Amino acid sequence: MATRVVMEALSPTMEEGRIARWLKKEGDAVTTGDILAEVETDKAIMELQARGEGVLRKIVVPEGGTTPVGNVVAVIAGADEDVSSAFDTTAPAAKAPAAPRPAGPPAAPVVPVVPVGRVRASPLARRLASEKGLDLQVIHGSGPGGRIVKRDLATAAPVSPAGLGGGEGWEDVPLTQIRKTIARRLGQSLGPVPHFFLTAEIDMERCAEAREALNALGEGRVSFNDIVIKVVAMALLQHRECNAWWQDDHIRYFNEVHLGMAVAVDDGLITPVIRQAHRKSLRQIAEEAVALADRARTRRLTPDEYTGATFSISNLGMLGIDEFTAVINPPEAAILAIGAVTPKPVAADGAVTVRRRMRVTMSCDHRVIDGATGARFLQTVKRMLENPLAILW
Amino acid sequence: MPTITYRDALNQALREEMHRDPAVFLMGEEVGVYQGAYKVSRGLLEEFGPMRVVDTPIAELGFAGIGVGAAMVGMRPVIEFMTWNFALLAIDQVVNSAAKILYMSGGQIPVPIVFRGPGGPALQLGAQHSQALESWFAHVPGLKVVAPATPYDAKGLLKSAIRDGNPIVFLEGEMLYNTKGEVPEGEYTIPLGSADVKREGADLTLVCHSKSVAVALKAAEQLQHEHDLAAEVVDLRTLRPLDVATLVASVRKTNRCVVVEEGWPLGGVGAQVVDELQREAFDDLDAPILRVTGADVPMPYNKHLERAAKPGPDRVIEAAKRVAYREG
Numbered sequence: 001m002a003t004r005v006v007m008e009a010l011s012p013t014m015e016e017g018r019i020a021r022w023l024k025k026e027g028d029a030v031t032t033g034d035i036l037a038e039v040e041t042d043k044a045i046m047e048l049q050a051r052g053e054g055v056l057r058k059i060v061v062p063e064g065g066t067t068p069v070g071n072v073v074a075v076i077a078g079a080d081e082d083v084s085s086a087f088d089t090t091a092p093a094a095k096a097p098a099a100p101r102p103a104g105p106p107a108a109p110v111v112p113v114v115p116v117g118r119v120r121a122s123p124l125a126r127r128l129a130s131e132k133g134l135d136l137q138v139i140h141g142s143g144p145g146g147r148i149v150k151r152d153l154a155t156a157a158p159v160s161p162a163g164l165g166g167g168e169g170w171e172d173v174p175l176t177q178i179r180k181t182i183a184r185r186l187g188q189s190l191g192p193v194p195h196f197f198l199t200a201e202i203d204m205e206r207c208a209e210a211r212e213a214l215n216a217l218g219e220g221r222v223s224f225n226d227i228v229i230k231v232v233a234m235a236l237l238q239h240r241e242c243n244a245w246w247q248d249d250h251i252r253y254f255n256e257v258h259l260g261m262a263v264a265v266d267d268g269l270i271t272p273v274i275r276q277a278h279r280k281s282l283r284q285i286a287e288e289a290v291a292l293a294d295r296a297r298t299r300r301l302t303p304d305e306y307t308g309a310t311f312s313i314s315n316l317g318m319l320g321i322d323e324f325t326a327v328i329n330p331p332e333a334a335i336l337a338i339g340a341v342t343p344k345p346v347a348a349d350g351a352v353t354v355r356r357r358m359r360v361t362m363s364c365d366h367r368v369i370d371g372a373t374g375a376r377f378l379q380t381v382k383r384m385l386e387n388p389l390a391i392l393w
Numbered sequence: 394m395p396t397i398t399y400r401d402a403l404n405q406a407l408r409e410e411m412h413r414d415p416a417v418f419l420m421g422e423e424v425g426v427y428q429g430a431y432k433v434s435r436g437l438l439e440e441f442g443p444m445r446v447v448d449t450p451i452a453e454l455g456f457a458g459i460g461v462g463a464a465m466v467g468m469r470p471v472i473e474f475m476t477w478n479f480a481l482l483a484i485d486q487v488v489n490s491a492a493k494i495l496y497m498s499g500g501q502i503p504v505p506i507v508f509r510g511p512g513g514p515a516l517q518l519g520a521q522h523s524q525a526l527e528s529w530f531a532h533v534p535g536l537k538v539v540a541p542a543t544p545y546d547a548k549g550l551l552k553s554a555i556r557d558g559n560p561i562v563f564l565e566g567e568m569l570y571n572t573k574g575e576v577p578e579g580e581y582t583i584p585l586g587s588a589d590v591k592r593e594g595a596d597l598t599l600v601c602h603s604k605s606v607a608v609a610l611k612a613a614e615q616l617q618h619e620h621d622l623a624a625e626v627v628d629l630r631t632l633r634p635l636d637v638a639t640l641v642a643s644v645r646k647t648n649r650c651v652v653v654e655e656g657w658p659l660g661g662v663g664a665q666v667v668d669e670l671q672r673e674a675f676d677d678l679d680a681p682i683l684r685v686t687g688a689d690v691p692m693p694y695n696k697h698l699e700r701a702a703k704p705g706p707d708r709v710i711e712a713a714k715r716v717a718y719r720e721g
Binding site: 122123124125126127142143144149150151 | 676
C-alpha cells in the first residue's frame with residue numbers, strides 16, 4: 001500500500017517546513033526509519049523519517065520547497081504500484097522553491113513546552129487531589145492509559161511546602177490575593193508581562209584571576225559567561241522565588257535550575273538550555289555551552305534542547321555592550337542581561353584604582369518577582385562573583 | 394405481609410381505584426370476558442360490569458382515541474394494550490392527542506388517562522413482539538412514563554398513575570407478571586418521579602428499570618461474592634420525570650456508574666441518565682459511565698442469539714469491573 005510522506009511538525013511551533021535536502025531520490029528503496037530528507041523548521045534543521053517501506057516513488061516537494069505541516073512531500077509505494085490515489089490534489093500546492101526567504105522579523109522567542117505530558121486523571125481524582133494538596137504531576141496513574149483514579153491518591157503524599165532542593169522538580173503555588181492584584185494592575189500598565197529592571201555593577205577582578213588560573217591549567221577554556229552561568233544557577237538554588245514560571249492562576253517554583261542562554265543565530269536568536277545547571281561543574285558547563293551554541297548556530301538543536309528553561313541569561317558582553325535590558329521569555333519570570341567585563345576607575349579605600357567591572361541587568365516579571373526579591377537574588381549573584389570561592393560554599 | 398405476583402398487584406390496584414373513583418374504567422382487547430391476555434383484569438368484569446370493563450375490537454388506534462375523548466370529558470380511562478408492540482398502531486393518539494391536548498387547549502382540557510400493558514423483550518417472540526420502547530415515550534413532553542420492576546412498586550405506582558391527572562404511559566414487564574414480592578394489605582401509593590435504591594452499596598451504582606432491575610440485582614449479588622464489589626442498585630421506576638437527585642446522591646457516594654436497560658443504545662433511557670450524571674456529578678466521577686443495553690439489532694428469534702442480544706448479568710458484571718478498574 002502506498003504511504004504518503006507528509007511534512008511533520010518537528011518543533012512545537014512549526015507551521016511549515018522547507019525541504020533543505022533530499023537524502024533519498026526517486027527510485028531509491030526505503031525502509032521504515034530511513035532518513036528521507038532534512039527539513040528546515042522555524043527553529044532548526046530536523047530529519048524527516050520514512051514511516052513506511054517500499055520505493056520512494058515520487059518527490060512532490062523539491063529541495064528548497066516550503067510546504068505547510070501535514071501536506072504530502074513524497075510517496076512511498078511498491079515498485080509497480082499505482083500511486084495516483086496517494087496524491088492529495090486538494091491540498092495547497094507547495095510554494096515555489098526559488099524565491100529567497102524574505103528577511104522577516106527575528107524568530108519569535110521560543111515558548112518552552114512543559115516537560116511532561118498532560119496529566120490524565122478522573123474528575124474525582126482531580127477534585128480530591130486539589131482538596132488534599134496533592135500534585136497530580138508526580139502521581140502514578142493505574143487506570144487505562146495511565147489515568148489517575150481515586151485509589152492512586154491513597155498513597156500519595158502532599159507536596160511539601162518547603163520543597164527547595166527536594167526530590168520533586170517544582171512546586172505549584174496558588175496565587176495569593178496580593179499577587180493577583182499585582183498581576184492585574186501591572187498587566188494593565190505595562191502589557192501582559194510587566195517588566196521591571198534591576199542593574200548592578202559587579203567587581204570581576206577575582207573572577208578574572210580565577211578564570212586565568214583555570215585556563216592556565218591547559219585543560220580547556222572557561223569564559224566569563226560560563227562562570228556567570230554557574231553562579232546564577234547556584235544563586236537560583238538559594239532564591240527559588242526567582243526560578244519560576246508564571247502560570248496564569250499559579251506560580252510554578254522550580255527546585256532545579258534549567259538555564260537558558262540566548263544565542264544569536266543568522267536570522268534571530270534561540271535559547272538552548274543547560275539542564276540541571278546547578279549540579280554541573282564549571283568544566284561541564286563550559287563544554288556544554290560551547291556545544292549548544294555551536295549546534296544552535298548550525299540550527300541542529302532538537303526541540304528538547306531549547307525548551308523548558310526555568311531562567312535565562314543573555315550576554316552581549318563579547319560585542320562590547322556595557323549594559324542592556326533583555327526581554328523575558330515567558331513563562332519564565334526573569335532574564336539576566338550580561339554586559340562586557342571592562343576595566344574602570346573605581347574608588348576603593350579612599351583612592352581611585354582601575355578594576356575589571358561588569359554590569360548586569362535583571363528583567364523581572366513583576367507578577368512573580370518584586371523589587372526587593374530580585375534585588376536579594378542579584379545581591380547573591382554579586383557576592384558570589386566577587387568572591388568566586390562562594391560557588392563551593 | 395402477603396407475597397403476591399406482579400399481575401395480582403396490578404389487579405389489586407385496578408380494583409381499588411375502580412372502587413375509589415366511579416370515573417375510572419378499563420378498556421382494551423380481551424380485558425373483560427377473557428379476563429386479560431395476561432390475566433391482569435381477572436374478576437373485574439364480574440365485579441364492575443361491562444360499562445366499566447369494556448372489551449374492544451382489535452383496533453388500537455380507535456380505542457386509544459375513545460379513551461382520550463373520554464378523559465377529555467372527565468372520565469379516568471385505563472387503556473390496556475395487549476402489548477406495547479401493538480400500541481405502535483395507537484401512537485398517534487398517545488403522542489399527538491393525549492400528550493398535547495392540555496398544552497394546545499391552553500391548560501383548559503386535562504387528559505387523565507393511563508395507557509398500560511406489557512413491554513420489553515420476552516422469550517422467543519421474534520423481532521416484532523420483543524422490544525423495549527420506553528425511550529420512545531419518555532421522549533415526549535406531556536407524558537409521564539412509568540416502568541415498575543416489583544409487585545410492590547407496580548401496585549403503588551399504578552394507583553398514583555390513575556390518580557395523577559396527566560396522560561401516563563405505564564409499561565409493565567412482560568416477563569415480570571409471574572414474579573412475586575411482598576405487597577402490604579391496605580392502601581398505599583408511590584409518588585411518580587421517585588427512584589428507589591433496591592440495594593445499597595459503596596463501590597458503584599447500577600441504574601436500571603423494569604426487568605433490568607432483576608438483572609442488576611443478580612449481577613450485584615455476584616459482584617459482592619466473587620469480586621468484593623458492593624454495587625448499589627438504583628431502580629428508576631419513573632422514566633419521565635427522571636429522579637436525578639437520587640441518581641446524583643448515589644453516584645456521589647460510589648463515584649462509578651453502569652446504566653442497564655433492555656432497549657437499544659442510541660437515544661436510550663441510559664443515554665439520558667449519563668447526560669444528567671456527567672453534568673450534575675462530574676467532579677464525583679472516577680471513571681467514565683458505561684451502559685449495558687440490548688444489542689443494536691432487531692431481536693433475534695433464535696434462542697441463543699436472543700440470549701446474546703439481551704443485557705444479562707455477565708455483561709453488567711463486566712462493565713462494573715471496568716468502571717471499578719478491576720479488569721484483567
